Amino acid sequence: MRKEIPLVIMVACGVFMAIQFFVPHELPALIYQNLNKTVQVVGAVALVLGIVSLLSLHFAKINRRQPGYGYSYILIAFFFMMAASGFLPAKVNLGSFLGTGDRVEGSFYLNLYNYVLTPVQATMFALLAFFIASAAFRAFRARSVIATLLLLTAIIVMIGRVPIGPFVLGDWISDLADWIMAVPNAAAKRAVIVGVGLGILSLSLKMVLGIERAWLGGGR
C-alpha cells in the first residue's frame, strides 16, 4: 500500500491536470487552485524537514570536528539570528547601526537582508562574468572545423550586437548577426524544443501508466 496509494493519487492528479487544461468550467479551475495550495502546504512541511536536515548535518560536523567545522558555527549562528530577527517586536531598538524590531524599513531583519544577504548574492552573481569568460575561452579554441565555425559565428554575433561593430564595419554586420540568431539559431532551438516537448509528454505518460516509478522511492 505504501506505493499503491501514491501511485493512485498521482494517476488521478495527472489525468485531472491534463483534462482541466481543456475544460474552461469554474469547477476544475477551483480544484486546480486547491491542489496548488495543497502543494504549498506540503512544501511548508517539507521545508521543516529540510531545516532539520541542514541543522543536524552541521551539528554533526561540529561534534565530529570535521574539516571546515568552523563554517558550521557561522551557519547555525546566522540561521538563528535571521529567524529571531523576524520575530523581534516593534518596540525593540538595537541601536542606529543594527536597527529596530519588526520588519519595516530600518529594522534589524531588513538590514540583515538588504546589507548582508543581498550584497553577498550580487557578488556571487557577478562572478558569472568571469565564469563565462573562462568557459568561452575553452569553447572557442579552434581545434576542429566545427569549433572554428563556432568561433567565427560567435565573433560575428558579438561584433554585430555591440554598437561599435556596425559603427566601424557598417550595418551588414548587425544584419548578419540578426540573421544568424533569427534563422539558423532559431531553427536549432525549435528542434530542441520539439524534442523536449515530446520527451515531457512521454515521461508524463510513463508516470501516469505506472511504467516510470523512480519518483516513488523506497525499496522493493
Add this chain to the structure above:
Amino acid sequence: MRKPLILFPLVFLFLFVFASAQTPPTPVDSLQAVDTPDDAGGQVDLTWKPSPDEGRAVSPVIGYQILAAPAADSTFVPIGTASAGATSVTAKDRLENGRPYYFKIRAYAMDSSYAESEVAGPVVPKGSWWNTKPAYLRIVIWMVFVVGFILYNIRKAGKKELYIRPIAGIDAIDEGIGRATEMGRPILFICGLGDAAQAATLAAFSVLGRVAQKTAQYQTRLIVPCYEPIVFTICQDIVKGAYLNAGRPEAYNEKDVFFVVYDQFPYVAAVNGIMLREKPATNFYLGQFYAESLMLAETGFEAGSIQIAGTDQLIQMSFFIVACDFTLIGEELFAASAYLSKEPEQVGSIKGQDWGKVIFAGLSILGVVSVLLDENLRVHFFGFFRKLMLNE
C-alpha cells in the same frame, strides 16, 4: 437699413439656442445577447449595430453603457461600458451562473443626452465543459496522435526488441561511476533548481535511482545537495530505496542527501564549496538549471571532475555543452531512465517519441512548402498545413 442689423443678433441667438438644446441620439440597433462560449461562466457576449449618431457634427455619441436586469420589466443597472465605435462587449461583472439576465445598451451623446436600445434576453450564463476553440482542438488532435504513437510502441516493445541509438551522455554515466569508484572519490548529484513538479526534475529522479543503486553496489559515496525541500525528501527516499534494493541498506548515509538552502546563489556558493573540498570524481547536473549552471560546471571543471549534464532549459544547455564533458540535449534527458533500464516498456516510449519527431519533421516540411506555394501558385492542396503553420 437699421432693421436687418437688429434681426441679425436675434437670428444668431435663435440658432445658438436651437443647436445647444439636448438632442437624444439614435439608440443602437439589433442588440443580441448570447452566453459566452468556452468560458468558466458568468459572462455574456453582447453585439449591436452602432448608433448612426456616432459621427454627427453636433453632440455625437461618445460611448455606451451596458445595463442588465434579472427581468425585462425590472430596474436595469449599469454593469459595464464600451467606447464609441465598439460593436461588441463581453459583460462579466455582477453576472451569476444559472440566473437569467436581460440587457440594454445606453448610447450617450456628448451633451449627456442618451437613448436606450431595445431589451435583449433572457440569457442564462453558464460554464462550458469543453473548450471548442480551434487552438485547443488542434492540441487535442496532436496529443491523441502522439500519445497514440507512444502507447502503440510501448505495447509493441513487449513483443520484440527495439533498437535505440547509442547516447554518449548516458553511456558516460556508468563510466563516471566507475571512475569515482577507482579513484575512491565521491559522486555529486544535483537535481537542479526546479520543484518536484517539473518534468526535468522527475527525469533526474529516475537517473538518481539508477546511479544510487550503482554507487551502493560499488560502495562509492554519493552526495546529493538539494535546493528544494520537497525534492530533498524525494531524493532521500530514492537513494535510501536504491541502497535497499542493492542489498546494502547499512551503507546509506542520510547525511549525504541533504537540504542546502532555498535560494539560488547561496545554493551555488554551498555546492561550489562542496566541490572544492570533497573533489568529487563525477558530477551530475540533471534537472532544471538557470544562471547557476555555468558557475557549477566551471567550478566542477576546476575541481577536476568528469561532468555529465542534462536540462530542458535551452540557454543553459549551451553553457553545459561548453563546460561539461557530456551533455544530454533535449529529449535525451527524458530518455535517460529508459535507456539505462532497458525495460521493454520504457524503450518503447522512446521509440514513440522518435516517431513523434518524425511526424513533426514531416509536417513542418509540408507546412513550409504550403506557405511557399499557396501565396504564389494557389495550390490549395496544402491549405490544411498552411493553416497549421500560420495558426489561422
